Amino acid sequence: MTTVKQASYELLRANGITTIFGNPGSNELPFLGAMPEDFRYILGLHEGVVMGMADGFAQATGKAAFVNLHAASGTGNAMGALTNAWYSHTPLVISAGQQVRPSIGMESMLSNVDATTLPRPLVKASSEPACAEDVPRSLSHAIHIATQDPKGPVYISVPYDDWDADAGEVSVNLAGRSVQAAGTPSRQQLEPFIGALASAANPVLVLGPDVDAARANHQAVALADKLKMPVWVAPSAPRCPFPTTHPSFRGVLPASISGISALFKEHDVVLVVGAPVFRYHQFEPGEFLPAETTLLHITGDPGEAARAPMGAALVADVSEALQALTEGVPESDRPLPAARIVAPPPRAGGTVLAPEAVFELINEVAPRDAVYVNEATSTVGALWDRLDMTHPGSYYFPASGGLGFGMPAAVGVQLANPNRRVIGIIGDGSANYGITALWTAAQEKIPVVFVILNNGTYGALQAFATKLKAENVPGLSVPGIDFCALANGYGVQAAKVTELNDLKQKLTTALEAEEPTLIEIMTTTISPF
Structure with a gap:
């Protein structure tokens, strides 16, 4: 007999997920007991720290990380950190231990009441398998949902008496599965973008965190160089998608409506890639976009495309889109933007440094x-x-x-x-x-x-x-x-x-x-x- 626990570890192993970040409680012990030797457990002393470590690890590797939380209380402790993972499109598979099935309805101590609702809306999907045999498939589902664009955290609550149950036939083929997405935009879809950029008198490029997440930084440089465009990083930047030493680099956009619009007044075309339009923060109202300016938006997140207040959006693989745009646009004869000048640091007195x-x-x-x-x-x-x-x-x-x-x-x-x-x-x-x-x-x-x-x-x-x-x-x-x-x-x-x-x-x-x-x-x- 293959147990649910055995099938689950094999599934994690097959997907390259052998590091577990957690802070265990009693509900989690049956899963963690006799953990296979090729797995590594990274203990954090608070679930918020656990989530932050996993978030950093997953962003840096570009692969899903596995988080093990303690029931509802541990999930609650991690929710603040989960907001960062959600907006970073971090692929996390978050598991939480649940009370044994006969005790959940009675709300026994450490029951995760309405477990699937608790982490929403900060997860792409949330589930509690209907029976023990469905745990491995639900875990497989979580892995593939977390790693498909737009990547993000997924939550699964598992009653702790499920781990020793028979996994059944549904688990047999799970470890050998793969799920891929083809997000390459067609030439027809890109033609309006290529035409607008080619005819622009003064285009500007705005890059977001998904460019760095896709490791498409060099493609962004190639596009900026070909069109001689200045480059801004989208506001409140969580990652660096463009070399800060490049002469086209202008810095990070302010996180206000009027502040961004003012910087775009001299530009007739704004191309935003791999970022929302825009993550405003301080409320400084004004026109969202100068009247004579066109905004084009490329994102891997349909939600980002749908909720933007302006612009023509294309949902596509960010790396593939940048590559296709670079190949499609003509070389500009504009001069390269002049490198910006940074003021010298101020002097601070005594034992306090600037x-x-x-x-x-x-x-x-x-x-x-x-x-x-x-x-x-x-x-x-x-x-x-x-x-x-x-x-x-x-x-x-x-x-x-x-x-x-x-x-x-x-x-x-x-x-x-x-x-x-x-x-x-x-x-x-x-x-x-x-x-x-x-x-x-x-x-x-x-x-x-x-x-x-x-x-x-x-x-x-x-x-x-x-x-x-x-x-x-x-x-x-x-x-x-x-x-x-x-x-x-x-x-x-x-x-x-x-x-x-x-x-x-x-x-x-x-x-x-x-x-x-x-x-x-x-x-x-x-x-x-």
């Missing part, structure tokens, strides 16, 4: 293929201006703006990229949401470098308070936290630096270490606007 100066030093010391996981939200603009990100998969940021992503994601990204060095740039306010990720990094000897920018406040909120004319807002200061002491308590080497030469030495040492390191830096507060 974030701009910190980023310039990090850029000097870090390897060229370094990966940055950013959750210092008030310094995002300064970071994009000063870090050279030239390789695909070089940048990750919480896609929904939900804090707690940075430290766990840095662990997951480093786990997925053993041959690249990961630097987590984390604000002091953000760090407290995922601080227990330090323990996992120490236990697993994952050599992440955590750089804590400590300004003693929620800097981004202070800037928003000014913008919103909200005076005397309480709860914006977070003084008195010793991150080095916290790191030492979790088993991570740590140092506090107060001047740039010391930072250079500490960062150089940390990048050569084989275990995690935390560097705490007192910084000035700057506005993200």
Whole structure:
């Protein structure tokens, strides 16, 4: 007899999913007991951290990651982090232990009441198999749904008495299945896009996270070079789809209606690829698009295409579409855009450093293929201006703006990229949401470098308070936290630096270490606007 548990592990193995991120409870023990030796279990001390690590791991590998949560309470703990995975199109297979079937209706302790509804609307699909024999097929369904464009998290609740049941005949052929999608646009579909770009006097390219996720960065460069277009990254960027050192790179669009529209006034055609149109944040109303400007949109997500307030959209494979556009458009005789000029960093006095100066030093010391996981939200603009990100998969940021992503994601990204060095740039306010990720990094000897920018406040909120004319807002200061002491308590080497030469030495040492390191830096507060 093949048990449901045996069939499920074989299914995960066949799909290359052998790393499990979790924090177990009693409902999960029957699945985890006697776990096959070729599987690896990464323990997080809170489900939000578990989800963040899996999110970073899946984004960095481009493959589905498996998450094991504890019933309803564990799912609830992970929901904040799940918002980031949803908006990042992260392929996650999320399992949650359920009470034994005879006890669910009585709402016994640890029953996941109405389990399929709980994680919605932050999952592509949610299920609880109708019987034990359907668990492997439901798991197979979840894997293939999670990995089909648009990728995203999928949830499955499994009663813990199912694992030892007979898997039955339905499981026999599951491990050998594959599901593929053909999303290459036809020449007829692309012709209006090619014609508009070819005749444009001053086109501009806007790139989103799905370009980096598809590893189509080089294709975006080829298109920009052929048409001599300036290139912006879509607002609130969770990934870096274009080399920041390229002369056409202009930065990240502001996340406001009027701010974006103002930047498009000189452009007659705007091509948006691999991003929503647009993820606005601060409400600054105005015209969505200048009157004489045409917007074209290519996305792998039908939902993004349908809900956009303007433009002609094409739902297609982002990589294939970029390649076809590059081949179809004529070479432009326009001059290349002039490289932008970044202002020198301000000087900060005493033992407090300017974030701009910190980023310039990090850029000097870090390897060229370094990966940055950013959750210092008030310094995002300064970071994009000063870090050279030239390789695909070089940048990750919480896609929904939900804090707690940075430290766990840095662990997951480093786990997925053993041959690249990961630097987590984390604000002091953000760090407290995922601080227990330090323990996992120490236990697993994952050599992440955590750089804590400590300004003693929620800097981004202070800037928003000014913008919103909200005076005397309480709860914006977070003084008195010793991150080095916290790191030492979790088993991570740590140092506090107060001047740039010391930072250079500490960062150089940390990048050569084989275990995690935390560097705490007192910084000035700057506005993200």
